[in-house]
Amino acid sequence: MRNWWHALGVQWKLQILIMTAVFVLFLVFQQWIVGMFESRELSDSRSIAQDTADGLINGLNKLMVTGKISDPRNRLLLLRKMSSTRGIEELRIIRAKQVSDQFGPGLPSEAAVDALDRKAIETARPVYKKFRKDGELRFRAVIPFVVSTNFRGTNCLMCHHVQPGSVNGAASVTLNLTDEELSMEKLNSWLWWGLLAFELILSAIIGSFVRRIVVKNIEEPLGRLKQIMGEARSNMDLTVRAKIDGRHRDVDELAGTFNVFVENLEGVTNKLALYAKVFENSEEAIIISDAQNRIISVNRAFTRITGYTQEEVVGRNPKLLSSGKQDLEFYEEMWRSIRNTGQWQGEIWNRRKSGEIYPEWLSISTEKNDRGELANHIAIFTDITSRKRSEERIRFLAYYDPLTELPNRVLFEEHMSRALAAARRSGNQIALLFLDLDRFKSINDSLGHLAGDLLLQSVARRLKKHIRESDTVCRQGGDEFIIVLTGIENPESVIHVAEGIVKEMAEPHHIAGQHLVVSFSIGISLFPQDGSTSETLIRNADAAMYHAKEAGRNNFQFFSAEMNSEAFERLSMEVDLRQALKKGEFYLKYQPKMDLRSGNLIGLEVLIRWRHGEKGEIPPSKFIPIAEECGLISPIGDWVLQTACGQCQRWRDSGMISLPVSANISALQFRQQKISDIISRILEETGLDPKLLELELTESMVMQNAQETMVTLAKLKKLGVELSIDDFGTGYSSLNYLRYFPLDRLKIDRSFVRDITTVEADAAITRTIISMGHSLNLKVIAEGVETKAQFDMLKEQGCDEIQGFYYSEPLLPEEFERYLQGRRIAHG
Incomplete structure (x- = not known):
């Protein structure tokens, strides 16, 4: 009954309802007529x-x-x-x-x-x-x-x-x-047939009218709505919408309901699509399994991490990924947590399809159905191989120097604490060697930081060869290293190690296509006689190391009480140096230069002096090395150039003199990438003619990384300044390079001039330097000339210029101005 009724269209349903209604009315009317007659x-x-x-x-x-x-x-x-x-x-x-x-x-x-x-x-x-x-x-x-x-x-x-x-x-x-x-029966019969005919006619008329209304106002709009619904269903197009024209309220309400439904369905579908994209595109691997822990679905990240495709794992248990690194107790605890709390997370090791074992961070949660029964397991994991490597790297960096892979200060302190504790128990000695590479800054500045790093790595490898497994070698920082030797019975064993290191360093290092020879200055302190703590032993070994540098470098020195005093004095001087520029404690003196042939004044060399506010005059031989070591030489050197150029320009502006002034350039200054810009700025600010400025460079400085030196010298020469080699003969020069440098002058070091009249070898060296300089079209000047005999010998050898106490000591500006009176001055 219900099926055929549902199969009827709206028109027939309405027709049947109308006929039924008319028939009921007919029955009522007939009963009313009969009742009226009976009454x-x-x-x-x-x-x-x-x-x-x-x-x-x-x-x-x-x-x-x-x-x-x-x-x-x-x-x-x-x-x-x-x-x-x-x-x-x-x-x-x-x-x-x-x-x-x-x-x-x-x-x-x-x-x-x-x-x-x-x-x-x-x-x-x-x-x-x-x-x-x-x-x-x-x-x-x-x-x-x-x-x-x-x-x-x-x-x-x-x-x-x-x-x-x-x-x-x-x-x-x-x-x-x-x-x-x-x-009454006749009347009733007449009423039955008459009203039945009337009912049929009336039903037909009303039905026809109603059908027209239904077709126009219900079936046609419903047909259009049905067509739209069919399109949405067959094409899965959730963007279609039913038209609402406002003429058919019920159909419009139905269309509106359909539109709301489709919009909601579209929203749900879009959300599901978004969730699917998130699932597929997640960087984290996802496994969805059923209540029996059979895999239902996995995402692309799972395949990327494990190597298994979805087809290979669906229906299987995730334990196929087990690496075997975790024991049964681990998994029992994991599943106990999942059963009791519905979740678990932690680090676990699994195995890829390739067999590779890898660490992952795994989170497992459970989902229940409406009846509260377990429905699914959801596992999300991330391959933390990179993170583990990073953690290992962080642990390494926390305890090791990344450049040399030697223990750093933190690990050194741990080893030192254990070594001191063991030494106190056993009564043995400990030796702490503080090593500092000699002139490393010059190498680093000349060849570049990359070459400097490679050199440090090479040095570290050599140091490892000279210690036992029970000993420790660490990088303290920069070019400083510390070696701790344990179980020392007598100082002779320490000397043996130190001599081995000095000998090993004598062999060249092959760095950046060059053969570099470096040396160590080594300071040694012993436990317990030189200190009972790590800090004290390091400080005392550091003092001994500076004593080794003062002793000519490339040697080792044991600590003594006097060294401690010297180390304190050096540290105090470094602190004072940092304040000297601000306090204006530096000042300049100018030493005249003389032409040997004419006897004329031909120039000046500017020399820095330091008048300490409390300690008085401090000689350059004491503070210049410290300034070089702590990096203050560059700002001090810039101040010297700025002040000297300014002073010479003032003398020139006053009409007193117009002579060139020479100034020493440190290796650190020279290796600055913008040294030519600094010189150019100073000349521009002071107004000094570039040809009146001469820059003195040490022999060892220009010979390090000769190619780069030629580029820097060319930039300076382009400015118009004069260039000279200071302390010539004390370093190692390659005549092949020297002849290509744009130099103007060679200066003979005072160590050769001092004994020129008594030591034939020194006289031969000065004669050779003068001859070589002239062969290169360079003028030669000798410094430190203090006697007439030295003056006469140099003149005889053909030296061009001299400076020294024989001619004049260094003078303050006002002293030099008095010195000029009655002097012959060479004019440009």
């Missing part, structure tokens, strides 16, 4: 019975008045007369008990024969009943005779003790309604 029939039957009863009572009154009522024949005659009309089938007189008591019982037919008769007499109200007899419809009415006050025979009744208002009898009237029933 009318009953009313007519009651009226006939009442009229008959009234006529009968009137006839009885007349018989009573005339005295004929006592004769039963008169009463029967009256009944026959009254029942002969209007379809009366039976008419009876019923005598009340009080009448029977006074006048006798009367005829047997006049007695109350049934309950209907008795009820009418007892209630004094008419009683009606419809019934069938012999298949025909009958109507019986029992109407009581109630004595009235206006009854003409009242006096007669009163005489017989009959009171007004009492019932003295009743008339029983029975009507045959067969004809009326047949008429």
